Amino acid sequence: xxxxxxxxxxxxxxxxxxxxxxxxxxxxxxxxxxxxxxxxxxxxxxxxxxxxxxxxxxxxxxxxxxxxxxxxxxxxxxxxxxxxxxxxxxxxxxxxxxxxxxxxxxxxxxxxxxxxxxxxxxxxxxxxxxxxxxxxxxxxxxxxxxxxxxxxxxxxxxxxxxxxxxxxxxxxxxxxxxxxxxxxxxxxxxxxxxxxxxxxxxxxxxxxxxxxxxxxxxxxxxxxxxxxxxxxxxxxxxxxxxxxxxxxxxxxxxxxxxxxxxxxxxxxxxxxxxxxxxxxxxxxxxxxxxxxxxxxxxxxxxxxxxxxxxxxxxxxxxxxxxxxxxxxxxxxxxxxxxxxxxxxxxxxxxxxxxxxxxxxxxxxxxxxxxxxxxxxxxxxxxxxxxxxxxxxxxxxxxxxxxxxxxxxxxxxxxxxxxxxxxxxxxxxxxxxxxxxxxxxxxxxxxxxxxxxxxxxxxxxxxxxxxxxxxxxxxxxxxxxxxxxxxxxxxxxxxxxxxxxxxxxxxxxxxxxxxxxxxxx
Amino acid sequence: xxxxxxxxxxxxxxxxxxxxxxxxxxxxxxxxxxxxxxxxxxxxxxxxxxxxxxxxxxxxxxxxxxxxxxxxxxxxxxxxxxxxxxxxxxx
Numbered sequence: 001x002x003x004x005x006x007x008x009x010x011x012x013x014x015x016x017x018x019x020x021x022x023x024x025x026x027x028x029x030x031x032x033x034x035x036x037x038x039x040x041x042x043x044x045x046x047x048x049x050x051x052x053x054x055x056x057x058x059x060x061x062x063x064x065x066x067x068x069x070x071x072x073x074x075x076x077x078x079x080x081x082x083x084x085x086x087x088x089x090x091x092x093x094x095x096x097x098x099x100x101x102x103x104x105x106x107x108x109x110x111x112x113x114x115x116x117x118x119x120x121x122x123x124x125x126x127x128x129x130x131x132x133x134x135x136x137x138x139x140x141x142x143x144x145x146x147x148x149x150x151x152x153x154x155x156x157x158x159x160x161x162x163x164x165x166x167x168x169x170x171x172x173x174x175x176x177x178x179x180x181x182x183x184x185x186x187x188x189x190x191x192x193x194x195x196x197x198x199x200x201x202x203x204x205x206x207x208x209x210x211x212x213x214x215x216x217x218x219x220x221x222x223x224x225x226x227x228x229x230x231x232x233x234x235x236x237x238x239x240x241x242x243x244x245x246x247x248x249x250x251x252x253x254x255x256x257x258x259x260x261x262x263x264x265x266x267x268x269x270x271x272x273x274x275x276x277x278x279x280x281x282x283x284x285x286x287x288x289x290x291x292x293x294x295x296x297x298x299x300x301x302x303x304x305x306x307x308x309x310x311x312x313x314x315x316x317x318x319x320x321x322x323x324x325x326x327x328x329x330x331x332x333x334x335x336x337x338x339x340x341x342x343x344x345x346x347x348x349x350x351x352x353x354x355x356x357x358x359x360x361x362x363x364x365x366x367x368x369x370x371x372x373x374x375x376x377x378x379x380x381x382x383x384x385x386x387x388x389x390x391x392x393x394x395x396x397x398x399x400x401x402x403x404x405x406x407x408x409x410x411x412x413x414x415x416x417x418x419x420x421x422x423x424x425x426x427x428x429x430x431x432x433x434x435x436x437x438x439x440x441x442x443x444x445x446x447x448x449x450x451x452x453x454x455x456x457x458x459x460x461x462x463x464x465x466x467x468x469x470x471x472x473x474x475x476x477x478x479x480x481x482x483x484x485x486x487x488x489x490x491x492x493x494x495x496x497x498x499x500x501x502x503x504x505x506x507x508x509x510x511x512x513x514x515x516x517x518x519x520x
Numbered sequence: 521x522x523x524x525x526x527x528x529x530x531x532x533x534x535x536x537x538x539x540x541x542x543x544x545x546x547x548x549x550x551x552x553x554x555x556x557x558x559x560x561x562x563x564x565x566x567x568x569x570x571x572x573x574x575x576x577x578x579x580x581x582x583x584x585x586x587x588x589x590x591x592x593x594x595x596x597x598x599x600x601x602x603x604x605x606x607x608x609x610x611x
Binding site for chain 1: 528530531532533534537538565566567569572573575576594595596597601602605610611
């Protein structure tokens with residue numbers, strides 16, 4: 001959505017728009033040819049994920065490398081993080097499930113194979129799934145994520161199906177650093193370790209990337225940010241993959257808890273703070289950065305942030321009769337409707353942008369307008385009086401969309417994390433509340449969801465929501481996070497800046513307070 | 521004796537895909553090795569394939585019943601660290 005004022009769009013510090021991380025990470029910054037190819041891809045486009053759904057099928061359980069952030073043993077019903085899945089499917093089951101979901105959720109556009117192992121270490125199962133789907137559901141785009149070891153051998157076959165996006169996880173381009181992340185690889189029929197193994201893996205990743213680009217396949221690169229291991233190196237990774245033609249870089253925070261049993265979890269390796277992640281993403285500014293990734297499960301189904309995997313278990317889809325021709329027709333109609341709506345919204349936004357430029361040119365104090373339920377605040381004029389060197393503040397926002405603070409604290413399954421600075425508010429990430437086990441006795445963990453949520457938001461200084469109960473109110477305050485329900489139904493960016501101003505006027509941003517500890 | 525798979529197996533399919541004699545199949549709760557078909561990879565590879573790709577320590581036993589990938593050998597996690605977390609109820 002292109003609704004920025006001219007100042008914000010060119011502002012290196014980012015923009016005040018409600019659903020955008022910075023001018024550089026927005027898909028609007030991409031060339032038209034690529035934008036057109038990802039416009040209905042919910043994972044690549046922050047905008048598309050409001051309209052389109054995706055699903056992952058778990059047909060690829062085997063892996064050919066070991067990563068220090070992965071534990072192949074872990075599978076818990078409450079678990080929800082990448083690489084974890086409850087139900088591994090045969091290609092036939094996966095095709096049946098995909099057709100059932102595509103018939104029930106007409107917004108579905110993309111089918112991904114993302115593990116729990118490496119899809120290309122399971123070429124027979126992955127490609128059989130792709131082969132059948134490209135025949136039976138030619139309107140569904142196919143997606144694959146890989147560690148890259150087997151990638152150069154698979155490019156030819158990938159190009160034969162409807163695969164036009166591939167994600168490669170590249171955590172390093174320096175084998176010395178790679179060796180700290182990958183304890184071993186399985187290569188040429190033996191297990192290899194150390195720098196020699198990492199060198200092979202890293203070379204294969206980059207060669208695979210080059211080969212895909214030659215075939216005209218879009219490549220996104222995922223990197224896991226591991227403080228003290230590859231954090232200082234990822235800027236270099238970003239440069240290299242950009243030079244080789246990747247179109248998007250998704251730097252994700254390491255998820256490591258002792259109870260996951262991963263090397264990093266057990267050895268106490270911490271994940272990055274939101275501030276560290278944001279700083280790195282900003283430093284990689286020459287590359288298009290992805291900032292809205294929800295790190296979905298390998299068997300996620302539906303719109304992002306609303307997993308409907310449980311509605312489509314094998315038992316539930318077994319009895320379903322699917323007329324896919326009819327479903328495909330309906331899907332085409334639904335998609336045409338979605339695109340018509342988006343075009344209409346874009347035209348109105350462009351119109352409003354023109355108005356906004358006129359008004360700001362006329363020196364109006366503040367412009368606030370609403371279209372299609374989405375309020376857009378032009379806050380730059382309102383920021384005068386804030387010292388330019390004020391420290392940034394992070395806030396969590398509970399929202400169900402439309403760019404408004406419109407969700408009860410207790411109902412939020414995820415929070416949007418905003419950063420307020422004297423130049424405006426910007427979205428820097430999302431965090432799920434029940435990302436891990438919900439803390440019942442079966443997992444041997446006494447911590448409640450509320451406590452986990454508070455811990456997860458510990459680097460935020462305020463939580464903005466439409467309403468909040470007494471108990472979470474007290475506990476948030478005790479944790480040094482100010483609960484705030486005063487901006488219910490207001491546009492997020494404006495409310496964040498209003499709270500930022502209150503903090504400033506209340507003296508909370510004084511020099512003495514800049515030492516506030518930021519914890520993970 | 522052939523190679524065997526213990527109940528630590530997580531059914532990831534990796535061994536089945538690389539076995540040169542197709543001795544491995546999916547069982548009820550874990551993968552199983554057909555002892556008549558298993559050749560320990562003799563004549564095919566210098567090292568046994570299932571043991572070389574298995575990601576789970578202790579899941580593969582060799583022809584002498586010995587664990588091929590002992591605790592700590594694949595993940596690098598010291599076994600006493602795991603034991604401590606188990607004692608604390610974390611793992």
